[in-house]
Structure formats: structure tokens, C-alpha cells
Amino acid sequence: MPNHLPLPLPLLEADCANCFALCCVALPFAKSNDFAVNKPAGTPCENLRQDFRCGIHTRLRDTGFQGCTVFDCFGAGQQVSQVTFGGRDWRAHPETRGEMFEVFPVMRQLHELLFYVAEALTLPDAAPLHAQLRGALARTEEWTRADAQALTALDITPLRQEINTLLLETSELVRAKVPGRKKNHRGADLMGARLAGADLRGANLRGAYLIAADLRRADLRTADLIGADLRDANLRGADLRHAVFLTQPQLNAAQGDPTTKFPPTLTRPTHWTKPSPAKSSPTGV
Template sequence: MSFPALPVLPVLQADCGDCFALCCVALPFAKSNDFAVNKPAGTPCANLREDFRCGIHTQLRDKGFQGCTVFDCFGAGQQVSQVTFGGRDWRTDTGTARQMFEVFPVMRQLHELLFYVAEALTLPDAAPVHGDLRRALTETEEWTRADAQALAALDVGALRERINTLLLKTSELVRAKVPGRKKNHRGADLMGARLSGAKLRGANLRGAYLIAADLSRADLRTADLIGADFRDADLRGADLRNAVFLTQPQLNAARGNPQTQIPPTLTRPTHWT
């Protein structure tokens, strides 16, 4: 069976130099362990400079803005700034502000979906659904090039639901190749759980709450980690090679060390000791 060539995807990694600091303006955040202050959606962060750069970028964690170091737009910021709005920024072209801030969260979801689908297409064991995945990739990529009005009207939730069905099938096909019985912790509350050295190879951890969990030296190879919350989770010495749908933000939110093994496509966070 032959498939059409994959579309040329937008960059799925943030490039803040080509973005008008949309994550610092469009999105809200609440005072918590992740953010030092409250900020409503559509209001620039107090730390944002006139040149769209962060005034405390090198001190974010020290200043109580750990959440900023974890967030990743998957390249949606520059796509909205440079493609959807053609390089018009919300400060000099104030008429674009409201719609730009409305479109950014939609684009972020589209880029995240592209990231997952593109990964699924690299997995040989998911070959039975590659055809549907390619069609989903093409459709989603086309949406990233739509105009602002169309993006604002898009039912991105329905699109996510359809694609998630394919991602779930991908996960099942890949994890089925792991020998033995696999643990199912989908959506489980594992906050603070003591899972040091746990054998979680091929486990289903989709949407699991792993906040502050001890996963040191745990075997997470080929585990489905889509949507798992790793905030402050201990991944020191853990093995995440071939983990399915692991993202950079998840690693950024966790704690690790030089012994933590991660997929070659991801980057070891600078705050890991």
C-alpha cells in the first residue's frame, strides 16, 4: 500500500525570536507554586519588555515563575505571529490583538496534535493506522494555514477527539509488542506515589497525575505518557527510552539527573542536576 507524501509541517518547536510573546499575553495564570502572581488572559505579563522579551528570563525559577520554564507552544507562537497575521504585532497594530490572542490557544492545540501524529507515524508497530494518521496530519496541517477567522471558529475539541482515537490505537499497537502484562494507570491519581524502581514498561499512564511522584529508577520504556502530569516528579535514574508521546514540557516540569535516560528527540532540561 502506498501513501501520499507527508505535508511540509510548520516548525513544532518554539522560536521566541519570531513570536510576539503571545504566551506572555494571551494566556492567564494564577498565583501558585508555578506563578508568583495572578494574570488575566489578554493582559501582558509585568515582566514583558517592549521588545517582546522577558525581563527575568534567566531568573524565572528564582522569581517564582517556574510555570514559564515548563510551557511550550510547540511552535504555535511564531506560526500565529508570522503566518496567520503576517508579521503584524499586537502593539503596533492594536486591531489584531483580540483576534490574535483568541487564535493562539487554538494554534497551540493544532501544533500539539501535529507533534503527536508525526511521532505516531515514526512507529513501525502502528503501521495499521498510518493511513488514517497521514490523513489526519494533512488535515491538521491545512488548519494551521487557515486565516484567523476560520481558526477562531474551528471546533478544535472535535478534531482532538477524532485524532485521539488514532493515537490511542497507536498506543495499543505499540505497547502490545511489550511482553508480559502491562499496568493500566490511565487517569490515575498517583500524586506523591512511591514508585521508585517500578516496572512500568509498556504501562498506560495517559492523563495520570504524577505530581511529586517518586519515579526514580523506574522503567518507563514504551509507556504511554500522553497528558501525564509530571510536575515535580522525581525521574532521577528513570528510563524513558521509547516512551510513547513524551513531550519536552513534561520533562521540563520534572526533576532528573544525568542518569535519567530520555528519547534522543528530546533535550535534557538545564535545571536537572
């Protein structure tokens, strides 16, 4: 997959140095395997320092905050902090708190849509849709420049539905190039599924629950993974090259090793391990 996007990558990547730690304050989280404590929306995380940095950033997984390591705002944090609110932080300007924390989740959705549309525009097989995709990209990008009042009033559902239709059509065009019958596991419950070595080329895995699934050495080339839950999925030795709509948070949530292959636009998570033994297990689908 080409790594050139129609938007500069920094716009769609989190830049924590230029964000007022909005993900650590605006969003809630519940005590679970992903978070060590409960935190309501609008309340700073107990680990947030005065300089807006995380006090346990290098130890998040070891201290029960794995959920933080798999979250990505797709650049929405710095957009809200530096553009929507012009660099006024919520500590120095407490009057911005409520509106800023309300805008952030909306902006995050807009930036996620930009990310997917931008990727779709790099796919040659989706050329018949490129004009529509460029129009959707322009409208979404325009919303990211709106003021706080407009963003809090935005009903994003119609835009998400429009773009989701285009992304589904994009996926179908890309996956149609894969010969043979493709597996359809859209929204399927595949938690813990034994899929080691499975041929999932061109499969529809949109929104599938692949939590703790064994995908060792599975062939996921050109599979549609938009919204798939890959928490603790075993991707050691798996081939995800040219996987459609695969994101960095999905890789971060999974388990992999140096033999795992993935698109060049993504980076290898630091917690991935050394190659696992070449022991096979039967496929379940």
C-alpha cells in the same frame, strides 16, 4: 524511537524570536506555586519587555515563574505571528490584539495535535494506522494555514476526538510488543506515589497524576505518557527511552539527573541535578 518526523522539527518547536510573546500576553495565569502573580488573559506579563522578550528569562524558576519554564506552544506562536497575521505585531497594530489573542490558544491545540501525530508516524509498530494518521496530519496542517476568522470559529473538539482515537490505537499497538501484563494507570491519582524501581514497561499512564511521584530508576520504556502530569516527579535514574508521546514540557516539569534516559528527540533540562544516592525506596504500585 526514530528522530525523523514527517514535519520539519522547527515547525513544531517554539521560536520565540519570531513570536510576539503571545504566551506572555494571550494566556491567563493565577498566583500559585507555578506563578508569582495573577495575570488575566490579554494582559502583558509584568516581566515582558518592549522587544517581546522576557526580562527574567534566566531567572524564571528563582523568581516564582516555574510555570513559564514548562509551557510549550509547539511552534504555534510563530505560526500565528508570522503566518496568520503576516508579521503584524499587536503593539504596532493594536487592532489585531483581540483576534490574535483568541487565535493563539486554538493554534496551540492544532500544533500539539501535529506533534503527537507526527511522532505516531515515526513508530513502525503503528504502520497499520499510518494512512489514517497521514490523513489526520494533512487536515490538521491545513487548519494551521487558515485565516484568523476561520480559526476563531473552529470547533476543534471533533478533530481532537478523531486524533485521540488514532493515538490511543497507536499506543495499544506499540505497547502490545511488551511481554507480559502491562499496568493500566490511565487517569490515576499517583501523586507522591512511591514507585522507585517500578517496572512500568508498556504501562498506560495517559493523563495520570504523577505529581511529586518517586520514579527513581523506574523502567518506563514504551509507557504511554500522553497528558501525564510529571510536575516535580523524581525521574533520577529512570529509563524513559521509547516512552510514547513524552514531551519536552513534561521533562521540564520533572526532576532528573544525568542518569535519566529519554528519547533522543528531547533535551535534558538545565535544572536537572547530579545523580542522587543509590538509596532505594519501596514501590507503591
